Amino acid sequence: MNFEQIYNQFKEEKISERYITLNHIEPILNRLSEKIKVAVIGKSVLERPIYSCQSGSGKIKILIWSQMHGNESTTTKALLDFFNLLESDAEIAKDLLNRFSFCIIPILNPDGAEAYTRVNANKIDLNRDAQDLSQPESIVLRRAYNDFEPDFCFNMHDQRTIFGVGDTNKPATVSFLAPSYDEERNINAVREKAVSVIVAMNNTLQQFIPGQVGRFDDGFNLNCVGDTFQHAGTPTILFEAGHFQGDYEREETRKFIFFALLSAFDSIYENVIVDNVFEDYVNIPQNNPRFFDFVYKNIKINYDSSDKFINFAAQFNEELIDNQIFFNAFVVKIGDLEENVGHTELDGNGQSFKNFTENSLQLNQKADFFIGESVQIRNGIVQS
Template sequence: MDYEKIFSQNKQDKIKGRYITLEHIEPLLQKLNTNNQLQLIGKSVLEQPIYSYQIGNGKTKILLWSQMHGNESTTTKALIDFLNFLNSKSETANQLLEFFTFYSIPMLNPDGAKLYTRENANKVDLNRDSQNLTQPESNILRKIYEEFKPDFCYNLHDQRTIFGVSDTGKPATVSFLSPSYNEERAINEDRIKAINIIVRMNEVLQQYIPGQVGRFDDSFNINCIGDTFQSLGTPTILFEAGHFQGDYEREETRKFIFFALLSGFIAIYENVIVDNEIIDYINIPQNNPNFFDFVYRNVRINYDSSEIITNFAAQYKEELIDNKIFFNAFVVKIGDLEDNFGHFEYDAKEQMYSDSNKNIPNLNQKADFYLGKNVEIVNGLVKL
């Protein structure tokens, strides 16, 4: 199957980048609302509408939700692309619509999306509210879950650029998890169903991003929605959209999430899921928080009246200014970086560090400095 071609045919070009709000997706959902598929299912803390989009009439029921965390928008873009595909009237789309019923909530946390925050307007992490259900958004999702009674749950998230695939030096562009349902992290029939789908999706993704698929930590936390739904007997898959080389807007990662969604559903439809693929799942390397956005090695600095050679790292801080996301780099670690990698790495070759302040890197300072007389670093990058 030509996943690249299918994606390019169904990509929604009117949304891109990291800042995706209800204002961006609402008109797109309205355009797809050709047969009352779009429904208002509740409102957020700030009284913003929360929509569902249901399509298909098959027996196998899929519940998907995105932007539970407002600043995690990559899977929202991919989900809109996938809804475009389901409306494409292609042979494959029609087959899936006959086999599945898809119930999606493209933006569970519109307030957090507008503010570009992980939490909702009450500063509550909705992914830690699955038991107490203190927030309107949490209650909406739980109500839909109980009424729809899905056969599978798809919990769609982003993860930070700090995650790599084990110690390979490759970024974790896409990561998956079949969440635990108890403290022992036991594997039962429901976890196995999710595991088998993850294995199929990983097989496809390895053709496009070899070595860049990770497995998320499965520590049990009943307050997390995936763990809760898994414990209630519904096979649940966590998606984490991560970093692809140079892709801070996550337009490439968006594509790979689309590939994963489509390939997983095709595998279920074609019944190519093998009963027990735990070993293949365990062999997906685990995520490792061993990346920084910038790593500078072999930098000469003056320290206590002596010259030493050291390393330091900088990380982007994402800041919302006038409805645009700006990536501002700050120094976050100085010293031993032997077990760390940088999405951008620079070997100073023992050139002298200098800046406009103390001529020594300090934590939390802006990553603007010089290496030697000719190399200027501005916001983390070499100024050309």
């Protein structure tokens, strides 16, 4: 399968960047043909519609939902690309529609998407509401699950730039999890199906982002949706769209999520039996929160009239201002960074730190400063 060619052909060009709301996707949903049946299946806390998109006539039923956390939009973009593929006359689209029945919820938490927050309008994390079902969005998802009776569930998320792959210096661009179904993290036939699909997706992605696929922690929490559905007997896979080098808008990662989806569907349909599949799964390195967006090393700074050489790190805060996401960098750690890596690193070679207002370095200050006489840092970034 030529993943690159398929993606380039069907990428939805009208959607990009990180801020994705109903206002962005509704024009796309409205133009879909009868191949994809769009329906409002519920309302959010603030009465925004929650859409489902159903397509296909195959026996294998797959339920997918995205933006359960409103500020995690990368997988939504990949799903819109997938809609374009299903709408086409390509042979792969015909095969998918004949083999599968899809129920896709592109934005489960439209209020959180609008506000660019993880939580819903009641400040509840929907991914911790699987048992209480205290929120209307949680009830919508559970009703969709009960009515559709899926054979597989795909729980689509973004993860922060802090995650790397194991002890390597590579970012976790995509991570997966086959959630546990019990406290002991056992493997049964249901979880093994999810594991097998993840192994297939990892094998595909290693061709494009070698060493940049991670495995999420599988601690059991029945309040989480994935753990609940796995516990209920439905193979469930957590997708985590992470950081690719320099790709803060997650446009490259979007492509790899699309690749993963196609690989997953192919694996499920072919139902290839792999020996030692769980061993292959656990050999995917676990996510390790060791990254910062910026790391500055060997910087001279004056404390109490004496010079010291320090390392410090800065991290972007994502802030919604006038319907646009701004990445604003702040100092988040000063001191020992031996176990940490920066997506961008600068060795100051002993040059002096100089602030724009005073020559002090404090946590939570804006990452605007000089290193020596000539290196100017604005918003964490070296200015040319």
